[in-house]
Structures are given as structure tokens and as C-alpha cells.
Amino acid sequence: MGLDVYTVLNDFPALGQLVHGHYPLVYLDNAATTLKPRQVMDAMNQYYRVDTGNIHRGVHQLSQHATEKYEKTRTTVQRFIQAESPDNIVFTSGTTASINMVAQGYVRKRLSPGDEILITHMEHHANIVPWQMLCEQTGAVLKVAPIDDEGNVLLEAYEHLLTDRTRFVSVGYVSNALGTVNPIDAMIALAHARGVAVLVDAAQAVATLPVDVKALDCDFLAFSGHKLYGPTGVGVLYGKAEALAEMDPVFGGGDMILSVTFEKTLYNRIPARFEAGTPPIAEVIGLGAAIDYVTEIGMAHVASHERGLMQDAQEALQAIPGVRIIGTSPDKAGIVSFVMDGAHPHDIGTILDSLGVAIRAGHHCAQPVMQRFGIAATARVSFGLYNTQADVDHLIAAVNKVREIFA
């Protein structure tokens, strides 16, 4: 049994709307953020309507209910990514916060001038800039593994860039700009063979593939709730127990301490140590509901559904004269980036929007990828679990309309 997309459509209230008055929304910008199912909104509503309370500090029932639900999500996340224990799960505000936390709390103290951090040429800015900042602070050097014309990491070059100065590797699992699914297990194994720890940026991956941190053996993994049918403002940092034990908290404050005197403060246990201050409680609860939702469908089903749509869309787009696909790796998730002769991606995006088709046009926060392919921007289509074959047809009709206008 696969994913019956017509039964899930009703779960997403945003899908029912008309764009510009009369075009039913065709939402193909899922790599930017996904729409949210009713179940997520209901769970968040329940917190605000009934269970509003701060967590970990109340004797009253509301606080206890809120704490239970917040901590239950930790277990939900643990199972979702096959982590060993809920203690491996730290809630953050998103992928960006998770990566910065590792950069400053774990990697920084290991760096001397001339040490190296390795990333790839297809990273999102969120997995470039925190490392550049760290290099600035420490005198370390950022190394970049090259990619080929299809958008694959060149594994041999990657291996050569792992030197005795390499202190950390941070790589994206699925590229948001190209759709490439990286051979992440091989990349992690190569780094580990040299004793180098690895962070996986799974912002795109968790929404489009089954992710298993034990099988990957990554040291850290980061993702955001809002790309996984959950709310904005919440994300996850997974860390191996040893890795989290060696990480310093970046933020200090309430909830992350056991005791405070002016002479000495004792930090709380892990993972509470990394969650200073009142966290996004409603959002964490919403993330739990989102993961329950996709788990019930099954990530393997979501993956094959989106891949099918991606392949159909890619083939149909390729057949349109003047269209060039950017990112043609044989191993791709549900993302198609393309450019078109005579029509700038921005114009493509505007015309598609006027027909109800929502896509992204721009550099996708991955300017080095654009530079690699010698372009300023692409138009990007990205699928979600609720997209249908009819959505692909609407997309292709709209792109043909662009061609008519710009021919």
C-alpha cells in the first residue's frame, strides 16, 4: 500500500484556497516550508486553549500537562530518527540554531589556527556562514568539497580534503537547491576513518526520506520543524551521547542549571543543559503532532510518492524547448531546479503564481551552487506528500504559458 494522496488533501486547510481570486492553490514550494495539517494546529491550539503553562517548574496541573507533552515529543523525535534515547534530542529554534550551537559549543574549542572544517559546494548558507564565522574567530580554514556538473559530491576529492588538519565535517543530506541526495553514509565513514566528527544538515532530508541516525552513525544531525509539516520556530539537534557530553552550552539562563550561586553554577543534565530559557512549548508540541502525522503515513511512502512526482515533472520540463534542469543526479529527492532560455526565474515565478502555482525563484540560500553552475538564480519546484499528478500537469501548463509569453 502506498500513500493515498486524496485522503490526505483534506488534512491541509491551506490547500482549499483560491489564489488571486480564482486559481486553486498548487503548492510546489515545500522545500521552503511545508503546509501544516489540521492535526498540528489542533495540538498547538489545545496547548493555548487548555494546557498553557510553563514547563519543568510548575506544581500545578497545567504546567504538568505542558511538561508531559513537551517531553513526549522528545520521545517521538527519538523514534522518528532512530536515536538511542530521548536524551540525544535537543530542541532548538531550527536547523540554523542547531548548526550554530554545534559550531560554537562543540567545534570552537577544538580549533587552532590552520585547522580545517570541511563542507561541500552545495551547502545552504545555514551550513556555510556559521563555519565562516568560526574560522574568523579561530583562524581555522574552511574547505569545500567540489561537485560535478550533475550536482554530485566528488567523493574522491572529498576524501583528499580530509587531512590531518580536519577537525570537523558538516554536510547536507539532501540539497535544497539541486535535490541531490548525498552519499552521506560513505562521507561519514570516510570522516570517521580519520577520527573526524560529522554533523548532518537534514533540514530537507527528514521531510523526504526515512532518516536513521544509528545507521548513519553521524555525531550530530540538525533539522527544522517547519519543513516537516510542523510549526516554525522549532527545530532539533540530535547528538550522540559522547558528543553532547563534550559540547558546552552556548546560552545560559533558566532551566539549563541545577543550582546557581554567584560563585559557581552547576549545569543541568543533558539535554536540558542546552535548552536555556522558556522554549517554544506550543511549537515543540506541534512538531510532535507533525511527526505522528508523517509516521502514520510512513516516510518510505512519502519518499517514493515525491520521487515519482519529481521524475514526472523533470521529464516533462526537460521536454519543453529551452528548459535546462539544474541538478540531474541519479539520486534525487522531490526537488527540480530549472532555468529557461529568455525567461528569468523571477518572471517564471511571477507568471506561475498568477496561475496559482507557487514555486520558489532565486538562489535558494545557496549562492555558491548558483556560481558553480554559472547562473544567478533558478526556478525551483519542490514536492510535498499532498501533491498530485494533477499538480504536475498544472505546473507544466503554466511553464508552457511562460514560454508563450517570452517566446
Added chain:
Amino acid sequence: MNMTDELYQEVILDHNRHARNYHAMTDATHTAEGYNPLCGDHYQVHLKLNDQGVIESLAFEGEGCAISKASLSIMTDALKGKTADEAKALFEAFHDLVTGQAPSKDSDKSLGKLAVFGGVCKFPSRIKCATLGWHALMGALNQSQGRVSTE
């Protein structure tokens, strides 16, 4: 007329396909750059200002979307023979047009061909495209010599 037809009027499409004044200028007195990091649109605007403060000629180079390119093409046509002050006044009228402010009576007349950008105000994400070249031009006029970069 539907929304996109209003934006992508034939005049705009034509100027995008066959941009006017689209070349380098060796004897420019002023040059400035227009860059929109969000979409990568990137242009150089050149102009030659004579001793009387009249813009004798204009040209531009670079790449970007249809709206930005057509806007530069039409702008460089429209400003030939105008003084710097007249150019500034025209920019104000153009800015009002594309941001959807009520035009004053006489600005409507003075806009001439620039009026084809009247559809832009319905596309808030595209206003920057229409004004990119103008910002660069204003940057060029405001400098004595050399280069400025505008967002």
C-alpha cells in the same frame, strides 16, 4: 486584461527582448552598479553629463529579469536630454506609479512610455525589479565620480 498581461505588456516584453542603449560606454562621466542580491539581477548604468548639467547619453549593461531589463531600457531612452533635476522628478513619479501611490496630475503626463509599468504595483515582490535601474542611476547622479553600489 488578466494580472500577468497587465504586468508583461507587449512594450515591456519587447524592451526585454531587444533592450535599447544596451552597451558599454567609453566616455561616461558617471557609472553606477545596481545589484539585487535576492534574485541576482546585476547591472551597470552609464551616463554622460555635459557642462550644462544635461544628460547627453545613457547606456546599461548586465543581466536580470524582464521587468528590470525593460525598465532600464525604457529609462535610458526617457532620460536622454533631461537635466539631473528632471531625472529626479521623473524617478519620483515613476516610484509613485510602481508603488501604487496616487499620481499627481502632471506626473501622469510626464511619465510617457514609463506608464507601461503601472501593473507592477499589484506585484509587491517585483517593485524592486522595476526600480533597480533607477536606484543605480540616482546613485550615479549623486556621485561626483567613480562607482556606487545600490541594493
